[in-house]
Amino acid sequence: MEASQQEFLQHLLNGVTLGSIYALIALGYTMVYGILQLINFAHSEVYMMGAFAAYYTGRSLNLDQSPGVLSFIILLVAAIVACSVLGLTIERLAYRPLRKAPKLNILITAIGVSLLLQYSAQIIFGAEPKLFPEVLADRTLFTVAEVEVRTLDITIFLVGTLAMGGLHFLIHHTRLGMAMRAVSVNGPVASLMGINVDRIIMWTFVVGSSLAAVGSVLVGLKYPKIDPLMGMLIGIKAFVAAVLGGIGSLPGAMLGGIFLGLSEEMVVAYLSSTYRDALAFGILIVVLLFRPAGLMGTPVREKV
């Protein structure tokens, strides 16, 4: 096999890995948007806090001394619990009082919450990066067509797929999922049908935050330097992925995430790494201007 072809396959693999992380976080944006029509700016900080929760859990239990699947799961659980609690708190304290306020006010609040978490984290954790516990050794598992497939890539891909599969099951095959769908189609009517909308919104934050938590642990393993600003860029990118796929659409968020991950990897590989972060904004603007409903969303029409 030619070297260039092998390189391409390697980039393809990296892109899908990166993309599944974007997808995990994008799902949180899209779920909250689907139900509250709110861009939850604080989602990226929930993600960041997940990484720190896992970091401190790992450190206090000395988990990097005992790497393995169990340690990995402990980190996951710690991050999920922390993010869920944080997500719930944000919803309860900041968003719920504004449920009936103009959208602009809620948006400003969301920005406020995001900044508050970001800067509080800088004060509490310190601004300098921390080293995430290495609980899974990154070995080359096997080589297909001269492409190295490494433990972490496989883990990220598997866990990501598992989480998204679980979400799909939750949304389409459980009562909670059905209620969520009902609320996202029409909240007031759903509440007339006896659905406790507040409770569904809380669950939405729990599920969305948990997915971000999973994402944060996976990122921590793959790129072990974590810092309080780590959520900002990845948050914007995940949001772009959500918009790209059509905000409010779950399959759209997954597709958008993978697409963005792949295109970033390809831009870095074949053009220049300086354009890496501009790419997301470029895609965002093009999508919003030409197809604001995204790839899989349906356009909304204002009622006159």
Added chain:
Amino acid sequence: MTDQHARGLFLRSMPSPFLVTAALILLGLVIENSTNAYTQDVVLWIFTNIILAASLNLVSGFTGQFSLGHAGFMAVGAYLSAWCSFRPEFQALPDLLRFTLLPAIGGLGAAIAGYIVGLPSLRLRGDYLAIVTLGFGEIIRVTLLNTEAVGGARGLNRIPATEGWLEMGLSPYLAQFSIASFWTVVTITTLWRIVHSQKGRIFLSVREDEIAAEAMGVNVTQAKVRAFVISAFFAGVGGSLFAHSVKYLSPATFSFTKSVDIIIMIVLGGMGSFTGSVIAAIFITLVPEFVLRPLQEITKVDLRMVIYSLILILFMIMRPTGLLGTREWSDFAWVKKLMRAISQLLKRGSDGDSSSSTSPSGASR
């Protein structure tokens, strides 16, 4: 209304901006002789922040279009103005002319940027528009970061500033102060008069109900683009003043956080109140310098953004209209009473000048 009456009102509206500028320059004289260099710099930043807040308020408060990229327009003005001031063609001009005009050039550059951003993105509403303006702001920043002609990531250093106008008896600081107060008065007067004209009500109608406005023959897209361009122009003016008073520019200065700073000012002061923007800009400039900085020296922790973000959240939950809502200084009963008393005093002085103007305060600001 007769032509003569209209001409009378026109003549009466003329002097007040000049009087306010003159009064501000006198204030500058006092500040120069009574405070240290640091405080003097802070006062200059107040002018910049007033201009930035008032200009953003036109777009967000009055026209109802939420923009997260105001720092981007400020950056365009700052960089363009700084770049021009290095050019030999410009350095040949007399100091007074050069530094009074530079803000206009920065403003024009920013206005063009505002037009480019505004035209395509204003079809979007609400949070989508917010995200796109955020994106454009970041793109402007990244572009500056990668433009070697303006220093790239290193930024621009030793930006020329006025050397004072000795022939007029003005020291370098007072000259700078005069330029800043002149442009602040121009900004506030222009924005105020636009909004307090019938045609300015068009911006408000877009904020209130776009569909109804269109049905009444209002060109909504044009109104939004105009608001964006005017707003960007003054953001550029503010950027230029910033460049020549701080004398150092780096792309990092114009990040999303800077845009949020300006948003905090208009939220705090009240969306749709220039008076609120002025007050909040003064407050938001002074508090970090004279309260938070000393506090930081004690606690060794930078609480500025934590406090700002708390202000944002708490105001949105408890008092979403900000301090003043949409009220202006002239809307308060005691101001009205005071104005009436003054105009009566004046009338007694110059007999018989009929003053049935409906908004004497609006016209005279």
Added chain:
Amino acid sequence: MSDEILLEAKKVGMEFGGLKAVDAFDLQLRRGELVGLIGPNGAGKTTCFNCLTGVYKPTSGEVIIRGVNTRGLKTHEVSRLGMTRTFQNIRLFKELSVLDNVIIAGLQHARQSVLDDVLRHPRHYVEEARTRERALELLRIFNLEGKADLPSSSLPYGEQRRLEIVRALATEPRVILLDEPAAGMNDKETEDLMHLIAQIRRDFRLTVLLIEHDMRLVMGICERIIVLDHGCIIAQGTPAQIKCDPAVIAAYLGVDEKTTEAT
């Protein structure tokens, strides 16, 4: 009444994701006419209005206003052709004063520029006084002058509906489209309103297209009635003809018994 056609719709159709809300809607509105567009709830009346006024772009057919095809025109451009409307679910500029609401609608005829405003040029004062005076005069005709400075949202419901009509008139239209102007009013208010509509039509020499859900209201004042059901015209003619049309009776019987009893 003349034969000049001010508003013409040719086979206008509007689909939402495959669902036909309006199908092959034809209309010819002659100068001075007062035509009623009626039909049960969800018949597509408001969608018709939205197509005629350019709020929606019809998926098929053409709308011609005073000889100008509106294809590709924006809503405000359609409005400036001399056709304006009111809204079923009142859409005033809520936080602005009653006077400002009317002034904004009249601004398309004002001649000062932004520069005049900023410099407070004499032209600014002359034009503002003129626009203001015209707005006040309209308010006077509709007995709203005393409330000129109140926020429009503070008016009682019936007056808000009236203000919507005043605001529409301030654009100096030739054709006015009224979308259920009597919605939510009691019998007395409704009757007054119908007189008012007849009166403004005379005084302002207007051509009126009136949407009404309740048939009996339009019977009294309209010369011609078009009945819409499921997006299609099922009947049109004089009130007397409509009253006996079996298709109309069937459409209304199936939906709203009270209305049919009343006819």
